[in-house]
Amino acid sequence: MPSVGIVVGDGKKEYPGKLTLYVTVTCIVAAMGGLIFGYDIGISGGVTTMDSFQQKFFPSVYEKQKKDHVSNQYCRFDSVSLTLFTSSLYLAALCSSIVASYVTRKFGRKISMLLGGVLFCTGALLNGFATAVWMLIVGRLLLGFGIGFTNQSVPLYLSEMAPYKFRGALNIGFQLSITIGILIANVLNFFFSKISGWGWRLSLGGAVVPALIITVGSLILPDTPNSMIERGQFKLAETKLRKIRGVDDVDDEINDLIVASEASKLVEHPWRNLLQRKYSNRPHLTMAILIPAFQQLTGINVIMFYAPVLFQTIGFGSDAALISAVVTGLVNVGATVVSIYGVDKWGRRFLFLEGGFQMLISQVAVAAAIGAKFGVDGNPGVLPKLYAIVVVLFICIYVAAFAWSWGPLGWLVPSEIFPLEIRSAAQSITVSMNMIFTFLIAQVFLMMLCHLKFGLFIFFAFFVVVMSMFVYFFLPETRGVPIEEMKQVWRSHWYWSKFVNA
Ligand code: BGC
16 A cells, blocks of 8 residues: 655654635534534423423323422432433434444535434424424434434544644534533523423424524535545545645645545445454444443533432522533533643543543542432431532532543544544444433433432442543544544554554
8 A cells, every 4th residue: 555645753644734714614614513412412401391391291290290299309300201202312313323324425424414404403393393292202303313413424524624733623613512502502491491381392493593503504515525535526625625725735635535545445344344353443443332432421411411400409499500500511611612722732642531530539529528418318408508519519620521521532532543444334333322321321310319329420430430541551642643544543552553463
């Protein structure tokens, strides 16, 4: 295989190119694909606790909650049908990301984004106008199908478009959109919940706005040169790459893309290949599975889905609880910006390890604080305000840590480590794993809280230790390495080299 590109001192290649306005705007537009995912994460929990929503679609849940006076706070909120409603979306997303892998490879990244936007838009309309449970469910499935498509294609798109030195920052635009989506949704829920009777329609129907943004956005976006070459459009890819990089001399990069694409053409079955050691994909499959699983095992979605419930439990009134959820939402956005700043300077590993340490400390602190007041019987008596504030503070420290480590890196790292021939298939494994684990955690959290009590936070802390050790020993640094050159990183790794050099 010919080796092209400029080889610098340490054996890594460098391509000419700058951070052009064109690529920046393109990546910002594409990154907005994260808004729909974030909006849904932020909106569902609030809507399912709205009285009018429950009365209309889940009357038995409503009756039960009004009647029950549970003294054990750990077991207060527990309703399978509501959580199933919320998490059904994740199962749909899982299925569609597999279809998306085919569409993204055969028809390009932007078609997948477009499909994602259209499906999500249809789901949002169906939900906003829902008059029967079936409309809610079908709507939710459509939202899930949409998310499967966008989460599969957007991170890949960003990693391929970005000049490699800024890949981290541009890719994290996706996570930034997720966090902005969550925040906007939390704020909207706060106001819409005050409109009695039909506020929930605005919350659910409001999802058409982010959906339209990515639908229209995908129509005007160019496809990535990598994908054009993968589909045989060589001339077009070259012209585009010049515009994207803002330099005339893109020969080296184009040649490397062609080489990568030729290797890719030899692979007829990307899925089967993923399992083969000879294609040196052992580390890739491991990462495609473990990174998203670990991202969810940080326990972040316990906070994202249930923060208002949790804050009510520790003694806030319902307005104060919602406001605290907005505060954690702001921290989430702010800390993501920190990671945009640092990811290409300090590297991925530093952020992973620092974030892990910080999450561990705050989880242990939250467990201790809740354990001290709620004990094992979950009956805290009257809780002082200061207590609730301290708990919220530690939760903010935890959210900040996630937001500059596993949050963005959980999407960035998988999207930049796969070789072209398996990129699309491997990315859909990443999305599927993320969705399975989100589903599982959303589904069993309330039950786990009831049984593990404050130990639940220790449960997640344990996984944070495991994932940090995994990063320390097994995840090589990928900062500043061109995406089609990533194989070098595995070849020089103390453990993975045994497989990829074989
Ligand atoms: C995760 C979501 C999470 C969100 C929080 C994303 O990276 O995939 O599950 O809710 O970050 O900001």
